[in-house]
Amino acid sequence: MKKLLLFLTILIISITEVYAVEAKNNESWDKTFKKSDKVITQxxxxxxxxxxxxxxxxYIPENLDKSKKYPAIAVSGPFGAVKEQASGLYAQRVAEKGFITLAFDASYTGESSGEPRNxxxxxxxxxxxxxAVDFLSNYKYTDPEKIGIIGICGFGGFGLNAAAIDTRIKASVISTMYDMSRVTANGYFDSLDEKARYKxxxxxxxxxxxxxxxxxxxTAAGLPDKLSGDEEQFIKDYYGYYKTPRxxxxxSLNSTSGWNMTSSLSLINMPILSYSNEIQSAVLIIHGEKAHSRYFSEDAFKKLKGKNKELLIIKGANHVDLYDNMEKIPFNKIEYFFNTYLK
Structure with a gap:
């Protein structure tokens, strides 16, 4: 009888531990996209x-050969988003293609440190x-000579700026890009003059x-909690991503509150992309045909030099489509690009 009770006790504890582990795993997956069974997340x-x-x-390919070194890619953005959103989706999908990828939160946001927040x-x-390149360059399964980046939205601009200074970055994919310093200083479509900027x-x-x-x-005003219907279409598009279960x-700042207002001062006073014309590594810029922000990518591309630069316009896509629309994001092209320049 004692043996039976002991057995039942052990069985109950074991079952409880299994359920606890399953519950913990389910709770730990707090992404906005479905978990892939082809990659391991750490x-x-x-x-x-x-x-x-x-x-x-x-994000590590499930069938990783630990005797080999793999190309690696750091991913961040959009501006005001966190790694559990679009950057994680990109990272997971590219990892399915055989790359080691790292989606990260920028300083002051998400789970990263930095005060004041936002x-x-x-x-x-x-x-x-x-x-992120520092980390990947020293990760045991990556080849430090085969590191790329993916920058989305506002972090497309910062990513391109990083490629201009960091020669370890061998290939950059810049998706649905914003130049945050330009739009903050000049407004959309460069509509602000010096007088307006001074105000x-x-x-x-x-x-x-x-x-x-x-x-x-x-904090600056973020997206409204409800739409009136009179907003610009791109605001409605942002709302449809950040403010809904999608x-x-x-x-995410874009889902909840907003950035600190005074952050805009440094963006106004310190323009990025000043030396983007000196980028020697490969760059693929992707943007939606119908995106309100398309001009940022087109103008950035005009400054780039070399045959290893490409601008790809996605037919029918708006700005937010390239956050998570799997029918619009050209992952096959992205895979081909990285395979070509991180070989």
């Missing part, structure tokens, strides 16, 4: 040059890509005084 942490601790999800910086966010700087600097006085950082995530 949470990792690494520091950038400024000492911030960045959080990332490492702050952006053209310098630090560019550095974040290089920090913005006055407002932001007054806010600095107020933030210091209160010890709190005022792409909502509790740590």
């Amino acid at each position: 949470k990792v942490y690494f520091k950038n040059r400024y000492g911030f601790k960045l959080a990332g999800d490492l 702050t952006s910086s053209p310098d630090i966010n560019t550095e974040d890509f290089s920090a 913005i700087k006055e407002t932001l600097n007054k806010q600095r005084t107020e933030d210091f006085k209160t010890g709190k950082y005022k 792409g909502y995530h509790k740590r």
